[in-house]
Amino acid sequence: MKEEDKWTEVITPRRGLFDIKLEELWRYRDLIAIFIKRDFVAIYKQTVLGPLWLFLQPIFTSLVFFFVFTKVARLPTDGIPPILFYMSGITMWTYFSDCFVKTSNVFVSNAHIFGKVYFPRLATPLSIVMSNLLKLLIQLTLLLIFMIGFYSSGKLSVYPNWTLVLLPFLICLMALLGLGMGIIFSSLTTKYRDLAFLIQFGIQLLMYSTPVIYPLSSTGGKLRTALTLNPLTGILETFRYSLFGQGVFDPMLLLYCLGFTFVTLFFGIIIFNQVDRSFMDTV
Amino acid sequence: MSRTVIKVENLYKQYRLGQVSTGTLAHDINRWWHQMRGLEDPYEKITTLNNRTDGDESEYVWALQNINFEVKQGEVLGIIGKNGAGKSTLLKLLSKVTSPTKGSIKVNGRVASLLEVGTGFHKELTGRENVFLNGAILGMTKVEINRKFDEIVAFSGIGKYIDTPVKRYSSGMYVRLAFAVAAHLDPEIMIIDEVLAVGDIEFQKKCLGKMKDVSEGGRTVLFVSHNMAAVKTLCTRAILMNNGTIFKEGDTSHLIDEYIHINNNFSENGIIARNAQRIHQTGEAFFEKVQVIDKANEPVSIMGFKSTVQILAEIHVEKEISDAIFAFSILNSNNDKIVFTEFPENSFKHIMLQPGRHRIKFVIPVQMNPGTYYISPNVMKSSGESIDYLENVYKFEVTKDATEGSHHYRWNISHGNVYGSAQNLSIDKIS
Numbered sequence: 001m002k003e004e005d006k007w008t009e010v011i012t013p014r015r016g017l018f019d020i021k022l023e024e025l026w027r028y029r030d031l032i033a034i035f036i037k038r039d040f041v042a043i044y045k046q047t048v049l050g051p052l053w054l055f056l057q058p059i060f061t062s063l064v065f066f067f068v069f070t071k072v073a074r075l076p077t078d079g080i081p082p083i084l085f086y087m088s089g090i091t092m093w094t095y096f097s098d099c100f101v102k103t104s105n106v107f108v109s110n111a112h113i114f115g116k117v118y119f120p121r122l123a124t125p126l127s128i129v130m131s132n133l134l135k136l137l138i139q140l141t142l143l144l145i146f147m148i149g150f151y152s153s154g155k156l157s158v159y160p161n162w163t164l165v166l167l168p169f170l171i172c173l174m175a176l177l178g179l180g181m182g183i184i185f186s187s188l189t190t191k192y193r194d195l196a197f198l199i200q201f202g203i204q205l206l207m208y209s210t211p212v213i214y215p216l217s218s219t220g221g222k223l224r225t226a227l228t229l230n231p232l233t234g235i236l237e238t239f240r241y242s243l244f245g246q247g248v249f250d251p252m253l254l255l256y257c258l259g260f261t262f263v264t265l266f267f268g269i270i271i272f273n274q275v276d277r278s279f280m281d282t283v
Numbered sequence: 284m285s286r287t288v289i290k291v292e293n294l295y296k297q298y299r300l301g302q303v304s305t306g307t308l309a310h311d312i313n314r315w316w317h318q319m320r321g322l323e324d325p326y327e328k329i330t331t332l333n334n335r336t337d338g339d340e341s342e343y344v345w346a347l348q349n350i351n352f353e354v355k356q357g358e359v360l361g362i363i364g365k366n367g368a369g370k371s372t373l374l375k376l377l378s379k380v381t382s383p384t385k386g387s388i389k390v391n392g393r394v395a396s397l398l399e400v401g402t403g404f405h406k407e408l409t410g411r412e413n414v415f416l417n418g419a420i421l422g423m424t425k426v427e428i429n430r431k432f433d434e435i436v437a438f439s440g441i442g443k444y445i446d447t448p449v450k451r452y453s454s455g456m457y458v459r460l461a462f463a464v465a466a467h468l469d470p471e472i473m474i475i476d477e478v479l480a481v482g483d484i485e486f487q488k489k490c491l492g493k494m495k496d497v498s499e500g501g502r503t504v505l506f507v508s509h510n511m512a513a514v515k516t517l518c519t520r521a522i523l524m525n526n527g528t529i530f531k532e533g534d535t536s537h538l539i540d541e542y543i544h545i546n547n548n549f550s551e552n553g554i555i556a557r558n559a560q561r562i563h564q565t566g567e568a569f570f571e572k573v574q575v576i577d578k579a580n581e582p583v584s585i586m587g588f589k590s591t592v593q594i595l596a597e598i599h600v601e602k603e604i605s606d607a608i609f610a611f612s613i614l615n616s617n618n619d620k621i622v623f624t625e626f627p628e629n630s631f632k633h634i635m636l637q638p639g640r641h642r643i644k645f646v647i648p649v650q651m652n653p654g655t656y657y658i659s660p661n662v663m664k665s666s667g668e669s670i671d672y673l674e675n676v677y678k679f680e681v682t683k684d685a686t687e688g689s690h691h692y693r694w695n696i697s698h699g700n701v702y703g704s705a706q707n708l709s710i711d712k713i714s
């Protein structure tokens with residue numbers, strides 16, 4: 001038997017750019033599952049209102065938006081009842097922003113664990129994306145309940161259509177885009193701890209450049225072209241179109257988003273892997 | 284011949300000291316703005332302060348250099364050496380927490396490392412939830428944890444508190460549960476770094492017992508500890524590290540002697556520098572002086588047979604400590620703690636220390652047999668956490684000749700370290 005055949009593991013300095021070890025990640029699937037549970041349980045054990053907050057958050061935000069943007073600013077909502085319009089936007093948007101903000105901080109907030117024990121680091125951002133998925137599903141259910149409420153009171157005259165089958169795809173895109181952007185920024189936050197504040201601010205800006213509180217159809221010209229460069233535009237518009245049959249449904253936008261997501265994710269994972277190597281020595 | 288399970292070849296690890304960036308975006312932008320206007324770097328002062336005090340200009344430090352060794356299956360290898368010798372770095376490389384700069388490590392079998400107990404414990408979660416979380420972080424599957432759950436709880440002695448959030452646990456309970464999880468990993472190779480520095484004596488014994496079981500089950504253990512007694516009883520072989528290299532390798536008790544020899548933390552006058560090697564410290568207080576003194580309050584390093592030991596210590600307290608406990612050990616040249624003194628002795632009393640310098644003087648009412656001894660001071664909180672804990676800061680020798688009287692030590696061999704005078708002795712002829 002040759003010497004090198006019998007080792008289960010050889011640890012050397014070089015780790016290739018593309019050495020991502022997906023099979024190892026799969027071996028640690030139980031860890032991912034437990035991380036998801038931890039995130040979920042820990043968050044809702046802390047607050048007084050507990051899981052109730054999950055429901056109150058989109059309702060409150062929608063009400064605020066309704067007063068500010070519909071009553072005061074008189075922004076159009078594509079013929080969709082404003083509350084539903086905002087709630088659908090917020091639900092999807094919150095998912096993206098949670099994924100992004102939380103993964104962007106993953107090295108800093110997990111430094112104490114990463115410095116002590118080895119496991120595939122990608123398990124952490126992946127679990128963040130998935131534990132937020134749970135929240136998203138609950139809030140989507142809430143949206144459904146509101147929609148049924150509006151239908152039964154006859155206040156809703158717009159209907160879902162076949163594009164609703166795209167919903168899982170839209171959610172995946174959001175998750176992967178949030179993950180990709182998040183892990184790219186996670187490398188920057190290791191260097192600049194104060195970047196977290198900037199990200200909080202940046203995400204607000206990004207929200208206003210995404211059709212969350214206004215429909216894409218209300219814009220035109222150069223502004224509209226600029227907005228379509230935002231990969232999130234396609235996702236939000238398609239989502240509303242599938243629910244209410246109103247808005248812009250453009251397969252090209254979705255394809256662009258798909259491409260953008262994969263490129264982001266690809267670079268994100270490479271950067272994440274590289275930072276993982278050097279960051280642990282500085283904590 | 285058992286097979287080799289770890290093979291370390293030409294291993295090097297380099298750390299970078301200080302960061303190129305200041306660590307905050309605002310500072311870097313400010314620095315850049317200063318440079319643009321030809322002004323001096325506003326953060327220069329901060330970075331020079333961070334430089335190492337020993338005048339070492341280099342930005343890099345070799346934490347490990349040219350490490351080569353092999354470990355066979357079933358061995359319990361002790362890794363000893365002063366603080367900063369590179370022990371933790373070596374274990375971190377073995378457990379893949381960080382990667383080497385040069386060289387390679389070949390491993391055969393599943394490795395579980397215990398660099399710190401309770402890694403990933405979440406305060407809000409219950410003991411039960413944390414067992415699963417911590418177990419999974421350490422690499423166990425859910426099925427495995429389920430299988431061992433009852434055993435883990437039994438070992439920890441947590442009992443009915445298992446469904447209480449760990450934030451309500453005492454630090455002792457926390458450590459016990461954490462160690463219990465780690466002790467029930469079923470790895471082929473187990474790596475342990477100073478975990479026994481925490482927890483009560485009873486539990487430490489239990490841990491050592493568990494580790495012995497693990498190794499007798501044919502598994503391999505790598506064990507870093509300052510507890511020489513534990514290293515001696517557990518390890519079949521040891522590596523003595525010094526300054527990032529392997530100083531010596533071989534028989535455990537032989538290396539422990541060697542370790543004490545190079546671990547010259549002590550200074551002639553008992554003055555302890557701020558940067559002296561500490562076993563544990565929180566920064567709230569620093570011992571500045573520990574001496575053995577004579578009747579004239581002068582430091583002594585040689586004293587006669589049957590002398591009692593009078594100690595003078597000075598401590599600088601940075602921050603008020605409301606629950607201090609002092610503990611002083613006298614160690615012999617085997618690094619065995621042979622005399623121990625603590626105060627206050629009543630476990631419900633603590634000493635309040637205001638910021639500033641304090642002088643402590645006391646006599647340990649024992650009489651010493653000839654030999655070489657070391658003092659190890661420790662100031663703790665009531666939780667047992669050491670505020671400042673140093674090893675072997677003062678060395679003194681007890682000779683065969685008595686300082687007073689004429690009772691000299693008359694034997695050629697050692698009969699132990701502490702001399703106990705027979706008290707209230709009466710010898711009566713009864714028939």
Ligand SMILES: Nc1ncnc2c1ncn2[C@@H]1O[C@H](COP(=O)(O)OP(=O)(O)O)[C@@H](O)[C@H]1O
Nearest residue numbers: 281282298299346365366367368369370371372
């Ligand atoms: N993350 C780090 N960055 C810079 N230097 C480090 C880092 N970790 C350890 N070192 C240095 O490497 C050397 C070895 O440290 P360590 O392995 O912790 O020693 P030990 O565990 O034997 O006390 C020390 O000089 C220490 O200052």
Ligand SMILES: [Mg+2]
Nearest residue numbers: 367370371372
């Ligand atoms: Mg160490």
